[in-house]
Amino acid sequence: MFCLFILGRHYFTPVQSIAQITHLFPELETVMGLVLALSSSGIFILRMAHDQYAEWLSQFLHGTLLCISALWVGCFYILLASGDSRIVFPFAALLIFTALISLYFDGRVLLSFTLPIWLVILVCNFVYPSDLTVLNAVLYVLLACLFESGRRILRGWFVLAIRREQENRELIKQLQSLANHDPLTGLANRRSFHLLLDKAIQRHQQCNTSVSLIMLDVDYFKKYNDHYGHQAGDECLRSIAKCLEGATRSTQDVAARFGGEEFIMLLPDATEQQAVDVAKRIQQNIHMLGILHAESPVAAYVTISQGITSLTPATTATRFIAEADAALYAAKEAGRNQWQIFQTDK
Numbered sequence: 595m596f597c598l599f600i601l602g603r604h605y606f607t608p609v610q611s612i613a614q615i616t617h618l619f620p621e622l623e624t625v626m627g628l629v630l631a632l633s634s635s636g637i638f639i640l641r642m643a644h645d646q647y648a649e650w651l652s653q654f655l656h657g658t659l660l661c662i663s664a665l666w667v668g669c670f671y672i673l674l675a676s677g678d679s680r681i682v683f684p685f686a687a688l689l690i691f692t693a694l695i696s697l698y699f700d701g702r703v704l705l706s707f708t709l710p711i712w713l714v715i716l717v718c719n720f721v722y723p724s725d726l727t728v729l730n731a732v733l734y735v736l737l738a739c740l741f742e743s744g745r746r747i748l749r750g751w752f753v754l755a756i757r758r759e760q761e762n763r764e765l766i767k768q769l770q771s772l773a774n775h776d777p778l779t780g781l782a783n784r785r786s787f788h789l790l791l792d793k794a795i796q797r798h799q800q801c802n803t804s805v806s807l808i809m810l811d812v813d814y815f816k817k818y819n820d821h822y823g824h825q826a827g828d829e830c831l832r833s834i835a836k837c838l839e840g841a842t843r844s845t846q847d848v849a850a851r852f853g854g855e856e857f858i859m860l861l862p863d864a865t866e867q868q869a870v871d872v873a874k875r876i877q878q879n880i881h882m883l884g885i886l887h888a889e890s891p892v893a894a895y896v897t898i899s900q901g902i903t904s905l906t907p908a909t910t911a912t913r914f915i916a917e918a919d920a921a922l923y924a925a926k927e928a929g930r931n932q933w934q935i936f937q938t939d940k
């Protein structure tokens with residue numbers, strides 16, 4: 595806009611001065627043309643760049659701004675030489691404040707763009723002294739103070755906005771984690787498990803992939819709690835959760851906390867036999883933990899019972915879970931510390 599103003603200055607100049615300005619200083623047109631060309635190519639390259647934060651782009655823009663600043667200095671020189679010094683000061687001040695608004699977040703770039711212009715106004719004050727020299731000096735200091743306080747305020751807002759943005763992102767992450775994870779064990783919670791199960795069932799329907807479930811329950815956990823206390827019970831649940839995670843086959847497998855001392859494993863792409871292998875691994879892992887359970891009628895250590903089922907066509911999510919639960923019930927009935935596979939006739 596500044597360039598266009600200067601290029602169209604004939605329209606704002608008294609008729610008698612036009613001839614002098616256009617004839618003596620045609621370089622001004624060239625300089626303004628260069629500023630326009632550099633600015634538009636800078637903006638074009640910035641818009642087209644794939645990575646807006648690339649180091650080369652930042653260096654390129656820095657260089658472009660330096661060139662533009664130098665061209666403005668040239669423009670002011672021509673204006674001064676043409677005897678049109680009155681517009682230099684307000685124009686330079688406008689440029690400096692425009693730069694402040696656009697570049698306040700990068701002090702280095704802002705300074706490299708504005709410094710040559712600052713120097714030009716200063717030199718202008720000495721080289722072309724007028725009756726207003728003292729006033730000009732006061733204006734210069736005032737301008738510098740305004741510039742610096744404006745820069746600090748804008749920079750403060752910028753830093754605050756960035757900090758708020760980071761805090762919000764962190765908060766969203768925490769909320770997402772709270773919405774999908776069990777706070778005690780860190781495993782997926784029931785809500786998140788249901789979402790993943792629906793997806794696995796959908797995939798099974800589309801690609802006919804196998805899906806299996808293992809429902810697990812800690813044996814005589816009430817007795818454990820009563821004997822060792824609730825805190826120890828929590829610790830025991832956390833250790834079991836780690837065992838479950840350790841027994842998963844891939845990142846696709848999901849261990850979730852289904853209820854109080856009930857867990858569930860979702861095993862996409864797992865046949866019944868593969869699910870049995872996982873159940874074996876879980877039992878071994880828990881056995882290796884060796885958490886003492888003095889009150890358990892089945893073993894001296896904490897044990898679990900497991901119910902295994904594999905998805906058959908047209909089975910709904912509710913039915914699938916009910917099957918795993920029925921198999922778990924069968925394992926409990928059969929004496930606990932074991933797994934049972936869901937049998938359709940039961």
Ligand SMILES: Nc1nc2c(ncn2[C@@H]2O[C@H](COP(=O)(O)OP(=O)(O)OP(=O)(O)O)[C@@H](O)[C@H]2O)c(=O)[nH]1
Nearest residue numbers: 811812813814815816817819824825827828854855
């Ligand atoms: N420490 C602790 N205990 C819990 C938590 N959630 C549920 N419980 C306890 O788990 C116990 C579950 O008891 P029951 O449903 O009778 O099951 P059980 O004693 O394991 O009996 P079986 O399953 O038949 O072997 C209760 O005492 C609950 O208080 C928890 O987050 N922390």
